[in-house]
Amino acid sequence: MNEQRFGGRALALIVAALLAVAGFLGYRGELPGWHSGASEVAAPIVEPAPPPLDPVTVAAVVDPALVDVSASTKPFGLGAAGSGIVLTADGQVLTSHHVVKGADTVTVTDVGNGREYDAVVLGYDSDADIALLALSGAAGLSTARIGSSAEARVRDQVLAIGNAGGVGGTPTAIQGTLTDLDSTIVALNSADLSRKPLTGMLEVAAAVTSGQSGGALADREGAVIGVIAAASGDPARAVSRPPNGYAVPIDTAMRVVRQIRSGTPTETVHIGPTATLGVLTTDAKTGGARIDMAIYGQPAYAAGLTHGEVIVSVDGRPITSACTLHAAINVHKPDDTIQLEILDPAGARRTVTVVLALGTPN
Numbered sequence: 001m002n003e004q005r006f007g008g009r010a011l012a013l014i015v016a017a018l019l020a021v022a023g024f025l026g027y028r029g030e031l032p033g034w035h036s037g038a039s040e041v042a043a044p045i046v047e048p049a050p051p052p053l054d055p056v057t058v059a060a061v062v063d064p065a066l067v068d069v070s071a072s073t074k075p076f077g078l079g080a081a082g083s084g085i086v087l088t089a090d091g092q093v094l095t096s097h098h099v100v101k102g103a104d105t106v107t108v109t110d111v112g113n114g115r116e117y118d119a120v121v122l123g124y125d126s127d128a129d130i131a132l133l134a135l136s137g138a139a140g141l142s143t144a145r146i147g148s149s150a151e152a153r154v155r156d157q158v159l160a161i162g163n164a165g166g167v168g169g170t171p172t173a174i175q176g177t178l179t180d181l182d183s184t185i186v187a188l189n190s191a192d193l194s195r196k197p198l199t200g201m202l203e204v205a206a207a208v209t210s211g212q213s214g215g216a217l218a219d220r221e222g223a224v225i226g227v228i229a230a231a232s233g234d235p236a237r238a239v240s241r242p243p244n245g246y247a248v249p250i251d252t253a254m255r256v257v258r259q260i261r262s263g264t265p266t267e268t269v270h271i272g273p274t275a276t277l278g279v280l281t282t283d284a285k286t287g288g289a290r291i292d293m294a295i296y297g298q299p300a301y302a303a304g305l306t307h308g309e310v311i312v313s314v315d316g317r318p319i320t321s322a323c324t325l326h327a328a329i330n331v332h333k334p335d336d337t338i339q340l341e342i343l344d345p346a347g348a349r350r351t352v353t354v355v356l357a358l359g360t361p362n
Contacts, residue, residue: 053157053220059173061222064112065144066171068163069095069119069133069214071103073360079103081166083215084133085224086110087146087257091117091138094253095214096229097124097131098189098196102360108135111171112142121361123260123271129187129198129229129248130256131361144216147223149249152202154178160208160245162215162228171215176206176245185246187230201246202226208245217247227253267327275332276359279305281322288312288343289325299354305342312349313341326362334358 065086072079082099086092093108100106106119117135124131135141156178164172180203187196202217208231217226226247256269265271278298284290288310294301305311311319314328315338332338333356340352 050220053159053175055159055173055175058159058218058220058222059161059171062144062159062161062216062218062224063171064142066111066161066163066216067093067135068109068111068166068168069093069099070107070109070166071100072105073102074104081163081211082213083162083171083211083228084108085144085214085216085227086112086141087132087143089139089141089143091133091135091141092122092257093119093133093135094227094257095131095133096227096248097126097129097361098187098229099214100124100131100133100361101126101189102362104360106133108133109168110135110138110141121274123256123265123269124361125256125259125269126196126362127268128252128256129196130227130253132257132260145221145223146250146254147219147221147225149181149202149225149251152178152181152219152225152249154181157220158204158206158225159218160204160206160212160215160228160247161218162212164209164211166211172209172212174206174208174212174245176204179203179205179244181249183246185230185232187246198229198246198248200249200252201229202249204245204247205242206245207231207243212245217245217250225250265331267330270330270361273334274359274361275329275334275336275356276362277325277329277354277356278359279311281311281325283321283323284310286310287320289319289322299357303340303352303354305340305352308345310343311340312343315339329356332356 067084069082069084080099084093084095087094108119109116119133119135122132122134160174161171183201183203184199187198212228215228216224219225228247230246232244259269277300278295279291279300280293281289291309294305313319319325336356342350
């Protein structure tokens, strides 16, 4: 009996040893007469870590394809300073919408050649915080290498490059790592104190600062994967509240660019000069856009619209809120004639014909 028990144990030990050796050598077959219900699991492939980002090399690639953007408004010349990314040699420049929002004039200084150009806004998407500019008389500009934000991964090293502080000159480069690929933030525009929710943003652990808006978020190869849009945290209190930067993914930005280039506006993408009705509105309790102010000298004022009246349709399209009014005007151009249906405080309705005027990027 002892010999039988020993023999059974010996056979089991031999089989176990064979299985161990087969597993060690990566054997995927089965021993004769042995069957297992367990499924095979492939060993994970460990890829080598990519080389660290070289900020000097990346900046040398990206800097010549950047511009400094200066926007001003009448009559006081107040405005914003930011950055832009050169897309074409003849001067199409990608930037943040909030940099040129409300601007009467936009001037651009090319980092690559040092020249200053007048710029016009070809179009914009305020929801995505993206605008496309055209530089007058530009030719032979250095252009950015556009990457793909779809390939970005958390913990990737990146470089945020732009006109920090709005002072011009050599762009400031801040190194960081991606910490989120789908952030939602509420951005505060320091120029007019308006707030804008932004979704699907790339978040980077880096001390991005004012003036870098519209600049490039570049990967280790110098390809642009995002358009810098906002920052959070306080660099002076970085220990207790580390600063973060946020960028619009380049895939999102380039979709807006392609829409603008197509010449077809949408409710969010405006193309060409901006039309304005010249009213400040809020949501009416009963539906529609309530007029809080008809600005003197603007189309609504000239058409006799007044405080407290409600716009309920544009060209027969129902208006349910201030937002839908904005969307309805967004697809028009200056000098377009539109029909407004107005509800006065007493409940009476009337139709008013209005010719839209030239406004600023809104």
